[in-house]
Amino acid sequence: MNADQRDIRGVLEQVGAIVLGKERQIRLCLSCLLARGHLLLEDIPGVGKTTLAHALAKTLGLSFQRIQFTSDLLPADVLGVSIFERESGQFRFQRGPIFAQLVLADEINRAPPKAQSALLEAMEEQQITIDANTYELPDPFFVVATQNPQDQAGTFPLPDSQLDRFLMRVHLGFPAQEVERELLNGVDRRDLLQTLLPSMDASRLVGLQRSVQSIHVSPALLDYVQALVAYTRRPGGFKQGLSPRAAIGLLRAARAWTLLEGRDAVLPDDVRAVLDAVVEHRIGPREDGVRGSARLLEAVAIP
Amino acid sequence: MNPRQPFVNLERLSWTAGCLLLALLPHLKSLPAWIISTIALATGIRLALAWHGRSLPPAYLRLAVSATAIALLFIQFRTFNGIDAGTALLSLMAGLKFLEARSLRDIRIIILIVYFLSLTALLVGTSFGLLFYLLGVCWLTTAILLRLTLSQPAPGLRDSLLFSARLLLLALPLAAALWLFFPRFSGPLWRLPSADSAAQSGLGDRMSPGDLSELSLSDEVAFRVRFDGAAPPPSQRYWRGPVLEDFDGRSWKRSESAQIGAPAPQPLGPAYRYTLSLEPHHHPWLLALDWPAQWDAPRAYLTPERTLLQSEPVNQPLDFNAVSHTQIQDESELDARQRRRDTRLPQQRNPRTLALAQRLRAQSGGDAEFAQAALELFRRETFFYTLTPPRLALDSVDEFLFDTKRGFCEHYASAYAALMRAGGVPARVVTGYQGGTYNRFAGYWIVRQSDAHAWNEIWLQSRGWVRADPTAAIAPERIERGSEALYGMDSAAAGTWSPLLEEFGLRMDAMRQLWREAILRFDQGSQMSLLRSLHIPEPDAQKLALLLAAALACTSVWLSWQLQSGLRSRHTDPAAIAFARLRKKLQTKGIAERPSETALELAARVRLQRPDLAERVGELCRQYNELRYGRSGVAAHAIRQYADAVRRFKA
Structure with a gap:
């Protein structure tokens, strides 16, 4: 390490x-x-x-x-x-x-x-x-x-x-x-x-x-990633939901960020740190003009 | 949709308009046509504007339209008070509000009016179908309201409907508490629609040939009866309505009571106790089993003709308990005035009947023999009992007795009474119902308009008024088997479906009756006896209010417990439960809970807002991350220690 x-x-x-x-x-x-x-x-x-x-x-x-x-x-x-x-x-x-x-x-x-x-x-x-x-x-x-x-x-x-x-x-x-x-x-x-x-x-x-x-990923963290992805797939609001490839990518990016942070297990904070860079170009700005990732950060509760 | 598009768009307006339409449906019959068309027009114009993306009509136009509509409404009703005017005003306001709906707030106001409109339907209607319909409207409206939110994405229709259903279910205990304990009043709080505005139905205070046979085609329920114990045999099930004593040669009319306070007759047979649920018929009389002895309808009294009468018409469903005897001994004397009235026949009418009566009278000895001979005549001669008798002119009795010989009960009753009077025997026509259908699924009797019947009473010395039913002489099956026996003869429509249909009909009727007995009949008295059964001494409205408050408090506690446990059950991980507790503790110290905040973010916020707590909270947050997101294999005791640490933590 x-x-x-x-x-x-x-x-x-x-x-x-x-x-x-x-x-x-x-x-x-x-x-x-x-x-x-x-x-x-x-x-x-x-x-x-x-x-x-x-x-x-x-x-x-x-x-x-x-x-x-x-x-x-x-x-x-x-x-x-x-x-x-x-x-x-x-x-x-x-x-x-x-x-x-x-x-x-x-x-x-x-x-x-x-x-x-x-x-x-x-x-x-x-x-x-x-x-x-x-x-x-x-x-x-x-x-x-x-x-x-x-x-x-x-x-x-x-x-x-x-x-x-x-x-x-x-x-x-x-x-x-x-x-x-x-x-x-x-x-x-x-x-x-x-x-x-x-x-x-x-x-x-x-x-x-x-x-x-x-890098370790706990079930609780997977819950969070899934909650984020599920939120983008709800009808209305987002141009399109996140694909499974995007979900896998999000988790991988979060792991890499964790390594950069010098920790050995992914925290929700790591997911949040890379979220904008990973998802924004996939889901695009929302219909109401709010950045999709900003909305995700604010709306999805940490399980 | 893009951010610049207005919030109030075609879709949201259409949903709201749909809710309004559903809430208006129960009022369609009572609302003036121009109000309905104004609402439809206003809503339609607003939807069309939204469709084309056009702006709203100018303010002065909207103001002018509203002012005109409200002025017209006042001209029509002369008031804004009362159920009709109030409902019309509410509906009009909801419709016109569409014309100026441009923001979320406007739409919410319309939705609010929709809720009120739904409620007003319950001021006039009480059927359980209506209640379930309105609950449905309420459900849908709540779902639409849930979707009217600025925060995006708005929930889908399915989610909204589910959540709305959950809300309604959660409100159920509140509704039950209010229903049970909200103080009730013995009289209505508002004036109910008057009799002149409602069509009268059922028996009238006048009977002409053809009236009852017309009535007998109606399947409408007149009343329902539940007997306490056994029901009287069919031949004794006469339901007494208005008594008709004035005859003009064709029609019989109810006359003003000549005599006040008839002596009580001696009961001969057993007493029948029953509860009668009368449908509103907008006449002042009540129906009762012949002959009523006791009743608990508060405003009803017994006329000398032994009809139950009340001062105002029956405009609301009316339930009362009564006791009747099917056999009585009436020893009252008939005074001269009444004897004159009950033997009066119009001059120069029905000459052939008069001649026949004199012939019969000469052949028989006393009054009783004469009455018997007349009945025998009906039995002997070829009379037909039919639902579709030929039309009769002025000398209806003559025509019927000697020419057509086809008639329904009113023809027989009319002819028999005329014969009796011509022979000098006081006679009158009693109208009411005979028989009834037994609902085997719920154990009560249904009496329909088709059971309407007319019979006679003749006055015999030392026996008083005695029932004589010429119909029983001609068509005994009508009396023994009820009016259905007739339809069996008349119509061949009794197919294979009819038993099923009949069962379905009876079950539906049983449900309606259950609704009436269990829900609608719950009044002040029932509330007081409920209190008594809860061992509350001297129940009164004040205790009721206290009980209501207590029940509401219990329900609120239950609700918040439900919500609390709903939140708690989201976590199964003991570390997460402990951390949630930590958040709660911090909340009491002004650090608001934010569900989308991570432990590290929380720690950072505490560092800013409460530097004094920063160290301990930071440590607890770090430990939490380790327990919840760290490599598995965390020892149980570590989690226990963590939970203890959180418990000891005092913000």
């Missing part, structure tokens, strides 16, 4: 030094990765989404690829393409940028649905199939996608079914005033990124993921 905690603290400190004043968001992102979930960062451009993703990849010692999604992006630009080699007289598969442990899909909602779904299928299967050949993607495999808010011009919003594949959606938000001052005074964050050294390697990360699985 102590080794886990030491490693986690190292990661949090190092990323926190790059992305200032966003400790809670960084913790959420890390729990998402520890829970083997893909992450969606949603915010306006320029608040540090890409920097955060980059910093995480470097700190965790993961191979990193960045795909800038544009409106003319083709699936082959993501997955790779078979090229005819004149020397050998054969087709050889040229791997695309998706073959990395951490893939940053930047501005995913600027690409048309065809390219989006190429990525999203890879996320679900952790393998890709091209010309009847199946290629395994590396392990661990994370996609950190960033997207601009839906109402910006020139976007293809992700359909609900694909949003569901992201374990969490995290908003960064503007920095606080004193943090912004520090940003303005300090070194360019991108330069800092260059100097970043990994604080652990991929195998250590897999070890942490295993620790997440061993």
